[in-house]
Amino acid sequence: MDSMPAAPEVIYNWVDITSDFFKYIQDLQLGELLHDGHLFGLFEAMSAIEMMDPKMDTGMLCNRGNPKPINFQQAVACGKLKIDNLEPSEIIGIIDATMACIVSWLEGHSLAQTVFTNLYLHQPHSIINKTLKAYCIAVYKLLDCIKDCINKAQVFEEEDFLPMGYGYRLGSNPTMGNAYDVSLEVSEQKCTAMLKEQEEELNKKARSNDDEANDLWAALAARIRFTRMFYQALLKITKKDSQSGADCVTLLNGCSEMIKVIIKTVGKGTQPAENSDTPNPMGFEPMVNQRLLPPTFPRYTRIKPRAEALQYFEELVTRLRHAWKITSCTNFHTALDFFMEFSRQRACILSRSALQLLYLSPSPASTSISLGSNVPPGQRPHAFVEILRESVKTFVNPPALSGKTASGVNPPARELVENFLSRCVRPFTVLVQVCGHNRARQRDKLALLLDEFAALQEEADNVDALIGTAAELVPRCFSTWILYHVVRVMIAYLLSGLELELYSVHEYHYIFWYLYDFLYRWLLSALGQAETLAGDVRRDKKATNRKQKKKVRPYARERLMCQVMQNMCGGYYKALVAFKLQGKIRQPQSEFDNESVRYKHRFAPLSVLSPPQVHYHEFCEMTQNLQFEKPVFLYLEGCKHFQEARTLLETITIPDQEVNNLLKVAKTNFVVLKLLAGGHKKNSSTPPEFDFSAHRHFPIIKLV
Amino acid sequence: MSSTTLTPVGDPKVIEELEGKAKLRKWLNMNFRIEMTDGRVLIGVFLCTDRDANVILGACSEYLKSSDGETEEPRLLGLVMVPGRHIVSIQLDNTNPPQKYFYDE
Numbered sequence: 001m002d003s004m005p006a007a008p009e010v011i012y013n014w015v016d017i018t019s020d021f022f023k024y025i026q027d028l029q030l031g032e033l034l035h036d037g038h039l040f041g042l043f044e045a046m047s048a049i050e051m052m053d054p055k056m057d058t059g060m061l062c063n064r065g066n067p068k069p070i071n072f073q074q075a076v077a078c079g080k081l082k083i084d085n086l087e088p089s090e091i092i093g094i095i096d097a098t099m100a101c102i103v104s105w106l107e108g109h110s111l112a113q114t115v116f117t118n119l120y121l122h123q124p125h126s127i128i129n130k131t132l133k134a135y136c137i138a139v140y141k142l143l144d145c146i147k148d149c150i151n152k153a154q155v156f157e158e159e160d161f162l163p164m165g166y167g168y169r170l171g172s173n174p175t176m177g178n179a180y181d182v183s184l185e186v187s188e189q190k191c192t193a194m195l196k197e198q199e200e201e202l203n204k205k206a207r208s209n210d211d212e213a214n215d216l217w218a219a220l221a222a223r224i225r226f227t228r229m230f231y232q233a234l235l236k237i238t239k240k241d242s243q244s245g246a247d248c249v250t251l252l253n254g255c256s257e258m259i260k261v262i263i264k265t266v267g268k269g270t271q272p273a274e275n276s277d278t279p280n281p282m283g284f285e286p287m288v289n290q291r292l293l294p295p296t297f298p299r300y301t302r303i304k305p306r307a308e309a310l311q312y313f314e315e316l317v318t319r320l321r322h323a324w325k326i327t328s329c330t331n332f333h334t335a336l337d338f339f340m341e342f343s344r345q346r347a348c349i350l351s352r353s354a355l356q357l358l359y360l361s362p363s364p365a366s367t368s369i370s371l372g373s374n375v376p377p378g379q380r381p382h383a384f385v386e387i388l389r390e391s392v393k394t395f396v397n398p399p400a401l402s403g404k405t406a407s408g409v410n411p412p413a414r415e416l417v418e419n420f421l422s423r424c425v426r427p428f429t430v431l432v433q434v435c436g437h438n439r440a441r442q443r444d445k446l447a448l449l450l451d452e453f454a455a456l457q458e459e460a461d462n463v464d465a466l467i468g469t470a471a472e473l474v475p476r477c478f479s480t481w482i483l484y485h486v487v488r489v490m491i492a493y494l495l496s497g498l499e500l501e502l503y504s505v506h507e508y509h510y511i512f513w514y515l516y517d518f519l520y521r522w523l524l525s526a527l528g529q530a531e532t533l534a535g536d537v538r539r540d541k542k543a544t545n546r547k548q549k550k551k552v553r554p555y556a557r558e559r560l561m562c563q564v565m566q567n568m569c570g571g572y573y574k575a576l577v578a579f580k581l582q583g584k585i586r587q588p589q590s591e592f593d594n595e596s597v598r599y600k601h602r603f604a605p606l607s608v609l610s611p612p613q614v615h616y617h618e619f620c621e622m623t624q625n626l627q628f629e630k631p632v633f634l635y636l637e638g639c640k641h642f643q644e645a646r647t648l649l650e651t652i653t654i655p656d657q658e659v660n661n662l663l664k665v666a667k668t669n670f671v672v673l674k675l676l677a678g679g680h681k682k683n684s685s686t687p688p689e690f691d692f693s694a695h696r697h698f699p700i701i702k703l704v
Numbered sequence: 705m706s707s708t709t710l711t712p713v714g715d716p717k718v719i720e721e722l723e724g725k726a727k728l729r730k731w732l733n734m735n736f737r738i739e740m741t742d743g744r745v746l747i748g749v750f751l752c753t754d755r756d757a758n759v760i761l762g763a764c765s766e767y768l769k770s771s772d773g774e775t776e777e778p779r780l781l782g783l784v785m786v787p788g789r790h791i792v793s794i795q796l797d798n799t800n801p802p803q804k805y806f807y808d809e
Contacts, residue, residue: 014795021794027724028755035752036732048785
């Protein structure tokens, strides 16, 4: 600011018009706007920031009685900020508050309003207390590493994470603004060494002191140790190298232990004053960065309470440990299932990002864009191609990939297959990436992805056809593989609408019909075909691969789940038609409604793919018979479906949470439909309720 | 607006009404300095108002009232609506003739 040339001084000549103004406005009608119609209208008026509105006016809070926020030097000068001779409880308070700030940042708030309200972080090198200094420098490094991890994975949206740094220099030289000093450079090794040194010091103190003080020192040592191990683990995840595996697991396990100690000792630190906005009595100035923020920015961020923040860290570490298991998923299908399951648990942004990096680092989605769809021959293909190749091989085992049959050595066929696989890289990595996004964002991204898969389908058909002419008889291997994934994406797309509560009840029947009559059916047939294809080839050339021989029906569980889902959908569909016939479902007024338009809109993203979309008129034709059925009959049919789903689920020997939830839904709905079939509430037109609390996609039907 | 222009102009009360509005209209696009109940001062171009004295200022800057006499950099806010109940005083800058941003047809 100082370097800018001074603007010419504006001289005003102010004349007070307050009383005139308030007199004149009385001439306006209620609701009338006096404005210059040429330049300014209601539209502009609506976009103005409202002053004195606590949500819109950033300048408001900082002026209300509070003195101007003070910066590091001022705080030190006036004795508000101790940089030496801190009590251990004070340092614990500062560390816990900083952790709460980090959590608030990870929940989508700005750095300026969270972590950098900590004045110590403004000049970490000026701190004399060695423990605090090491911690503050480590926080810089940790923030940098977190940001790096999230940026690399690219699975965040504006609601997940704010990457802005507001001029704080994260990374190797923790200073603020432009003051760059080479001597203050801190490398990763130096940072961890500093923390380690402090850890040892503190442990020594803990041993040498009497009971009470000893607890405090030990609590502080745990915090420093946690910071170091968390930082190191995250570094290993972000800059993944293959040797670090065991290390990283040990570090994360250590983090788990330490965070338990930290949670237990949360009371040892200085606590924030009651009803105070400041996360710790000393060292935090919530408004210090207010001027760095744009005028329309949410003015004020509530920092997460300490206990909750520490629990967040504990869960985060658990999630990271879980995410690590992806490294042992060699098969693409298991990996994909892992990603979907991980996403279902609504993991936080950092663990979602870490999971992406652990599986695909660096992301082939970004590299393959620059490569284009045609990888020049001779260039080393990305490792992900190998993953996909393995996936196709285990799924359908095409002769073209087995390497032993004629077509395997046939150069044009091989090239064809290679080209196809390299084209698959982008859509499939994007699929993995989509699974990393937050649940609400996945739906739109899946719809976009379907377009890309449509192109792949065509390609797969071509490859199958061309190889077919090259060899004598080749089944539709690649098409089956693609079909399987396409149908899964379609199902995920439709189901996400239920999870996000986008459909109205009167739309449910065609959603469930589509899932029941088509998507799950196609998925089952794709799985069946895959099993035959893979099985065929295996029988042909016995015992070439011992590993594959062991698995006789590799998709038994998946098929079973698929049948369960199909039956559930069938049950809902029949029940919904019966409800409709009995007038139990509120229909929109016909003049404002067009079912065909809505139907088209709901299934629009599926229209680009094969198998072709089932159109509305087909839906009408195929389902009109049901309109003449007796509701009782339909309820019984639905009952049978839920019964079937239940029986299938009960055959699973080791049920997980998902299976138990589905079982609960199927059992309850079975009973409800049985009651309905028996004539229960036959004449009531009260609409049934659909309760999604037991399962996000499959509701429990409730009669009220 | 249309209802007032349609009323016959004989009534003295109506003439006064029109005067009030005409005065306000003259002030449009001039610089206003508004002091708010929390002590902040806003300087911007007067764009719009209504019966409740809600005022919209364009290209508005916020000046903090400095108790220690030190003048701080103003903060640029842009388009701002000041609710009438938060206005303490309004001043008008009469140094320059009001800039015309448009020409009547």
